Amino acid sequence: MKRFRSKKPRGRGVLTALLLVLLLSAQTVYAVRRTHPVLTITGQVDGEEYLAVPVSPGDELSFGWEHSFEHVTWNEYYTILSDGTLKLTSIAVGGFGAGIPAEMDCTYRYEDGLIYMEDIENSEFPEIRWIHSQTQVIFIAVNGEIIAEGADLPQRARLLLKVTY
Numbered sequence: 451m452k453r454f455r456s457k458k459p460r461g462r463g464v465l466t467a468l469l470l471v472l473l474l475s476a477q478t479v480y481a482v483r484r485t486h487p488v489l490t491i492t493g494q495v496d497g498e499e500y501l502a503v504p505v506s507p508g509d510e511l512s513f514g515w516e517h518s519f520e521h522v523t524w525n526e527y528y529t530i531l532s533d534g535t536l537k538l539t540s541i542a543v544g545g546f547g548a549g550i551p552a553e554m555d556c557t558y559r560y561e562d563g564l565i566y567m568e569d570i571e572n573s574e575f576p577e578i579r580w581i582h583s584q585t586q587v588i589f590i591a592v593n594g595e596i597i598a599e600g601a602d603l604p605q606r607a608r609l610l611l612k613v614t615y
Contacts, residue, residue, distance in 0.1 A: 487534055487613050489592065494579060494608040503597050505613060507532040510539075514588035517543075523564065523588075531574070534613035538573035542566045577612035 489511065491501040505511075507530055514526040522544030528536040542564040557569040587600035590611075603609060 458590050461506060466565065485615060487530065487615055489530070489597075489611065491590075491598065491603065491609055491611045493604075494610045500603055500609070501598055503592060505530050505592055509593050511536060512589075512591045512594070514591075516586050525564075528575075530613055532538050534576070534615065536575045536613065538570050538575065540566055540568045541570070577610055579608070582607045582609050 466534045487505050487507070489501075489503045490499055492499050507528045511528040511530060515526075517521070517524050523542070524544075525542040526538060527540040527542075529539050529601045531537055544564055546565070552566055555571050556567045559568070560572045561564045582600075582603050582605065584600040584603070584605045587603070590598045591599075
């Protein structure tokens with residue numbers, strides 16, 4: 451007696467397996483993003499993501515600015531803590547003037563033409579918010595590697611930088 455098999459398309463099993471692999475891969479990527487810290491820059495108003503960079507606790511985040519009135523260099527250095535908080539460890543400025551903190555409770559030193567303010571009290575931030583200027587922001591870097599320059603982000607946008615898990 452001859453047995454008849456159903457005429458199912460043979461590629462159906464392969465397609466199902468492929469879809470399953472893609473689904474599991476997407477879930478893995480999402481899980482990694484949730485468990486490994488990621489530094490993001492997003493719009494404060496619309497939440498649009500402009501930058502996402504993996505980071506680790508202990509990494510150094512730095513900003514290079516040009517002061518809008520004094521036109522001196524202003525660099526800020528933060529350490530990324532294990533909970534994603536940003537600890538301001540040092541500010542380096544080319545001089546003092548309008549809006550530059552000259553009377554902070556910290557240690558001062560002078561090196562290579564810059565005044566460094568270190569050992570800054572009460573300097574932990576859950577996030578950084580600013581209105582972006584493509585001409586005043588020189589760079590944003592992690593461990594000395596530039597991740598964005600001023601022109602990479604939208605002019606006059608209200609931006610939010612934070613580290614999330």
